[in-house]
Amino acid sequence: MAQCKTSPEVGGMGHSVKRKEDPRFIRGQGNYVDDVVRPGMVYMDIVRSPYAHAKIKSINTEKALAHPGVAAVITGETLKEYNLHMMPTLMSDTQMVLPIDKVCYQAQEVAAVVATDRYSAADGVELVEVEYEPLPVVVDPHKATDPDAPIIRDDKEGQDSNHIFHWEAGDKSGTDEIFKNADVTVKKDIYLPRIHVASIETCGCVSEFDSVTGQLTVWMTTQAPHAIRTVLALVAGHVGLQEDKIRIISPDIGGGFGGKVPVYPGYVIAIAASVVTGLPIKWIEDRRENLQADSFARDYHMTCEIAADKDGTLNGLRIKTLADHGYADAAANPSKWPAGMFSICTGSYDFKNAFVEVDGVYTNKPPGGIAYRCSFRVTEAVHAIERMVDVVADELGMDAADIRMNNFIPKDAFPYKSPMGWEYDSGDYHGALKLAMDKIGYDKLLKEQAKKREKGELMGIGISSFTEVVGAGPSKDFDILGIKMFDSSEIRIHPTGKVIARFGTKSQGQGHETTYAQIIAEELGIPHTDVSVEEGDTDTAPYGLGTYASRSTPTAGAAAAMACRKIKDKARKIAAHLLEAAEEDLEWEVGKFSVKGVPDKSVTIQDIAFAAYTNHPQGLEAGLEATHYYDPPNMTYPFGSYIAVVDIDSGTGEVKVRRFLAVDDCGNIINPMIVEGQIHGGLTQGLAPSLYEEISYDDEGNITGGSFMEYLVPTAVETPNWETDKTVTPSPHHPLGAKGVGESPTVGAPPAIANAVVDALSHLGVRHIDIPLTPEKVWRAIHKQDAA
């Protein structure tokens, strides 16, 4: 680690220090929501709809209430008394907490049973009798706006179709002009199916209300505790919940991936029930509830077109998208963008012009569109562009690497303004792809493929050279419910030089306790082992928008650096006082101030911390602490080039990923080991939708991928050996030059694998197959049968 500024003992940026959180996780000593036990706690379980669309004729709770241990059955009518049966979504839509007269998707919450123990609650659920009258369903989004389609949201005034929104970006006429005059145009329908994060820990909460003090405490599986507190105060203020008396605690979280951003009805029912009964209530989803009802990702039907010159120069891009949002628009996009940052779809390429449009529709499926980067829609955009570049290459008989190299935004063009208006901060796309090709032996692989083809063997090489856009975001553009998307850090140095640092973000496995400590170590020279990091308790942590969308390092990480710099400014004053020198005569090196030219005359940051409480200069406040709310000036744009090599069994259609090399560039790296771990995890989560995962529905709206029997999550057996490497192109505007990495691999991996599979079959005339690339679909493509 030649570039590290700090010693391994201090453990600042660039050191692969071991994760501070791991000892408790490895020993089973984590503290998750389900570990929380309160005196007198009761349990809640949820009755769910078997129908995708049905009228509720009656709900009979008699038998359930007669069951020993059952204390209450809560229905929509119960909540209606408090006007809590409906709630707003983050997208200015509404969704049901519990229904009054109809259900709109299978597995929707219908009623809740509260009982003295979990078993009685589950028994009570079985005993609630609901009489339904099935209604016609809307499953296929392409038919959602047909004139004879049943209106799903007939509860909304003026909603006379299932159309939610139309959104467009770019220059329509300019792009159309390019297409009119193009040498070559290609067009493909690309569908990214509904998937689920399937985090190890499902969602749940423990809600406790003190009816004497009016204090509500909720331990909750949430990635954004502060936003939840504000939302609760806004929607439940009328029943007496005020923000100073709401405390949201997000303890250890077993995986979030966006699935723990939304406010699910279960939370609201549990909170309402605890406020009404005065009893602490625990609600924890089971696996099927989690898979079937919680926020999904994707479900984008894209029609993509590229206009190019004969030599492969990419000129114009057009994408028309149909977005299946389920029965409510409950995504978590920044308010301005109903299709998130989908317009990043020109990717790593220097297009002259582009135009995208997205239409959102309601269907009888669960709402969401948050998980896995879904609200920001970068995965969708990257899949579209990376697949389409290969389609152009195939059309022109060009090599997939050559066409990329010829069209990349050049290194010296940054900051680069995309035709869609994004200002890419920095990049070296040629460098990343070249490294990936050299490292994997691209030319040799091409030769091997040619030989295998002669023998009739199917081998494919796929490239994905993606550009990400993370770190939401600058307050001029980014807000959620009006709250700007800054994030925060509050750092206090104790007299003995130890540190407590609190953040507005919330780790779900990212290792914040380690990386934030390393940022502070880098900035102040205090050993990372002397820094305690706390997040997730709204009573103690500074306000922030939480952790998702790879935003923690770009926002809260930057906030930590800025707060440290404020601390250093004050430390300089104290050092000057202690050394009896002028402030401007002092210079900083890791962990100490010394007098210029007199290196022996120095004070350490620990000495300064002690003096801040014991011997601070007159006229200066005691203490050594600072808070910073960081409003990023721009997004950061991590990127990478991935190469996948696949072998396909022509008899079964089974795809085997033989090699996968990921070159990532996330700017300056805080902890290389954690970055590598995040890349390994992200790549596996990219492999999953490429080959296995899909939440599918039959014509009646029954979920046919709603348990781990059908929803195939890859295990270590299916996962190939990930090979990783990196280039480092710092962000020019981030105080640490860092960019964020958590989601790059899950965004970049699927097109690499899909491109490899199509490449393996390209000589058979195959130009596209939608993921997941199941043996059946691949076999049908090989044998020239339409994919099912």
Add this chain to the structure above:
Amino acid sequence: MKVEISKTFSIRAPISDVWDYMTDIKSVSSCIPGAQYNEALGDNKHSVMLNLKVGPIKSSYRSEIAIKSLDESNYTMKIEGRGTDTKGKGGANMEMVGKLIEKSDGTTEVNGDSSVTIQGMLAQFGSRMIEDVSNQIFVQFTQSLCAKLEGSSEDIKNSSQESDNTLSGTAVAGAAIKGIAGRLIGVLKKK
């Protein structure tokens, strides 16, 4: 989910006897495993309770069977059934067209084409088993029906055991597994 089921079988009984029996919902429900005839609702509609156990799911369907058309000259009938789970766990709809053909040997061929739409838990959980479960129900139904119409005492004994009240979960699961195993063996043999 939607399941299409087409079945043909023969009964050693005159066509008019078979027709009379099969168009009498009360009689015919006594041959369906797990079915319990409740009452005639008038207007060619009947109320029947259907108890079914598939793997871990035990369901009681409150069903309404309607005879939509009876064409005695062609021995063709059209029946619709709508069932909802009594606990609100799902439902099923069925449309069936039945046709009887008189054979030269004096037996009657019964052809049934049904389309069954299933919603709810059963559709989610049992999708892999439905085909085999319906086959098993059908086998038990035909055995029972033949026994009634052909008057074989042995068959009556067997069928009354099987159709006790609830269709036996173990029997169905066992038969379903055999069905799946049989298909696998079939596939292997083809190779």
